[in-house]
Amino acid sequence: MAALAKFRPVDSGQHDKDELREIVRERSFRFGRYTLSSGIESDIYFNMKPTMMVARGAQLAALEFLKIVEQTKAEYVGGLEMGAVPVIGSMAAVSSVMNKPINTIFVRKAQKAHGTRDVIEGLGPKEDLKGKVVLIVDDVATSGKSILKAIKEVRQVGGIVRDAACLVDRDEGATALLAQHGVTLHSVLHASEFVERH
Numbered sequence: 109m110a111a112l113a114k115f116r117p118v119d120s121g122q123h124d125k126d127e128l129r130e131i132v133r134e135r136s137f138r139f140g141r142y143t144l145s146s147g148i149e150s151d152i153y154f155n156m157k158p159t160m161m162v163a164r165g166a167q168l169a170a171l172e173f174l175k176i177v178e179q180t181k182a183e184y185v186g187g188l189e190m191g192a193v194p195v196i197g198s199m200a201a202v203s204s205v206m207n208k209p210i211n212t213i214f215v216r217k218a219q220k221a222h223g224t225r226d227v228i229e230g231l232g233p234k235e236d237l238k239g240k241v242v243l244i245v246d247d248v249a250t251s252g253k254s255i256l257k258a259i260k261e262v263r264q265v266g267g268i269v270r271d272a273a274c275l276v277d278r279d280e281g282a283t284a285l286l287a288q289h290g291v292t293l294h295s296v297l298h299a300s301e302f303v304e305r306h
């Protein structure tokens with residue numbers, strides 16, 4: 109019997125994704141009347157903070173993104189405040205626990221008028237993104253404009269961005285917009301897994 113234990117099948121990760129989907133369904137998915145950041149109105153909304161802030165959701169979201177880090181051979185992970193920040197923090201911690209530490213940054217929406225005035229936060233004094241492969245992440249992708257803003261800031265300081273990832277893709281134009289800028293969007297979940305569109 110002990111010998112058989114050696115042949116435990118490799119976990120595809122699908123169970124983790126199923127669990128993450130159920131956490132999103134319970135804690136983040138809402139029907140209602142919402143104005144989106146692009147200004148358009150929607151009758152569904154994903155508030156991903158309650159998923160990213162609960163311990164198991166934080167871990168599972170980080171694990172899904174870390175798989176994409178491996179696939180894309182990213183050296184850094186970053187994204188626009190505020191949506192991307194909780195999951196990026198979780199990725200840093202989970203990757204360290206796994207002994208595969210990933211470097212993380214986040215991009216401010218606007219420069220502060222005080223302090224260091226850095227738009228890209230998280231770099232040490234001798235650290236920069238020049239020539240570094242950066243995966244841009246976000247909690248939700250709708251138009252893709254938030255991800256694109258982060259891409260532009262990272263490219264401006266010499267970072268290489270070929271891939272982006274989101275936890276939930278609403279499939280409302282982000283893939284096409286990012287493709288126009290030479291970036292492939294990887295989506296962990298899609299809005300169609302939560303609601304049928306007519």
Ligand SMILES: O=P(O)(O)OC[C@H]1O[C@H](OP(=O)(O)OP(=O)(O)O)[C@H](O)[C@@H]1O
Nearest residue numbers: 145189190191248249250251252253254
């Ligand atoms: O693909 P897009 O059309 O850009 O929309 C998606 C963005 O909208 C939300 O951010 P929001 O602007 O609400 O701000 P927050 O992240 O600071 O809460 C979300 O966190 C994404 O970043």
Ligand SMILES: O=C(O)c1cc(=O)[nH]c(=O)[nH]1
Nearest residue numbers: 144145146153154248250
């Ligand atoms: O487009 C957005 O602003 C948006 C949509 C959504 O479902 N969730 C979110 O946080 N932002």
